[in-house]
Amino acid sequence: MPSFANIDEIDVRIIRALQKDARANFSHIAKDCGVSTDTISKRFKRMKRNGIARGTTVLLNPRSFGYDCVSSFGIRVDHLHVGEVIDFVDELPEIVFCTPSLGRHNIFAIAVLKDVGRLEQVKEHIKRHPKVGEVMTSIWVDETQLCPENFEFQHIKKK
Amino acid sequence: MDETDLAIIDRLTEDARTSFRQIAKELSISPDTVVNRYTTLREQGVIRGSTVVIDPKKIGYQAMAVFMIDASPANVIADESNSAAPSQILEKLIRMPSIIVATKTIGDHDILAIGVARDFEHLICLRDIIMRIPGIKDLEVSFWVKRTEICPKYLVI
Incomplete structure (x- = not known):
């Protein structure tokens, strides 16, 4: 079994607060947890050091940057050439996520694109690869919901 | 800007x-x-918020899965009058622990959800829970174990 980094309830509360607002004031979180601001700061540093928290970032609206179309792809590939096709797909600047997967398709990818016209070009480009079979596309409709808070922390130390 | x-x-x-x-x-x-x-x-909504990026593997999630859902026609049509309101299926999905992205889609399926799973048993359990949501006609699952972070610029989880 893999070993899980030691995190306790205070760590989880820090993560929950930062998931909602990464700029949250450590002194406010400290007050909520009944510990010092320094403790919060140290704990967050530790979580970054051991890789639980990869960092903090702002959530941008792709439309503000001229990207009007988010789409996912399910790609069926000759299974001996998955790695090669992944490199081929990942090379496209619009691809923001690309992974081998198990299921009907053996590659799953997400792209952020200027418009549907570009989506068509990208799809055609992928299909031109000789080892690529079926390419399924789904355009994400506006109200995409992101819920990072749905991560459950199963392995926290009970005090 | x-x-x-x-x-x-x-x-x-x-x-x-x-x-x-x-x-x-x-x-x-x-x-x-x-x-x-x-x-x-x-x-202006250019910056929608901010968040901390968590590595799911470090907190016990070994796999990620995408659930591609076909809704029964009635369910899709019922929502057409008010496309701003997420459909009931979407609302149920997003309230499920482990589902971290859910969206209506145009194309090969009606709804897409991405979730994290602790192991295969958990993955099957998630699939069964989703299958029981009223209005779901069909469900296709793909999963992966290697890359379990989605943290690109415009789409952060």
Whole structure:
């Protein structure tokens, strides 16, 4: 079994607060947890050091940057050439996520694109690869919901 | 948006906790300018919020899965009159622990959800729970174990 980094309830509360607002004031979180601001700061540093928290970032609206179309792809590939096709797909600047997967398709990818016209070009480009079979596309409709808070922390130390 | 806005956004994308004072120093502008620019970007919805990026593997999730859902026609049509309101299926999905992205889609399926699973048993359990949501006609699952972070610029989980 893999070993899980030691995190306790205070760590989880820090993560929950930062998931909602990464700029949250450590002194406010400290007050909520009944510990010092320094403790919060140290704990967050530790979580970054051991890789639980990869960092903090702002959530941008792709439309503000001229990207009007988010789409996912399910790609069926000759299974001996998955790695090669992944490199081929990942090379496209619009691809923001690309992974081998198990299921009907053996590659799953997400792209952020200027418009549907570009989506068509990208799809055609992928299909031109000789080892690529079926390419399924789904355009994400506006109200995409992101819920990072749905991560459950199963392995926290009970005090 | 001008170059200053983009520079502020770049800096915050790298580390959302960077102090405005630090950004001001790096860009040789006043901290007030940074605050004002940030406030405006928030108000315009260019910056929708900020979050901490978690590595699911470090907290016990071994796999990620995408659930591609076909809704029964009645369910899809019922929502057409008010496309701003998420459908009932979407609402149920997003309330499920482990589902971290859910969206209506146009194309090969009606709804797509991405979730994290502790192991295969958990994955099957998630599939069974989703299958029981009323209005779901069909469900296709693909999963992966290697890359379990989605943290690109415009789509952060």
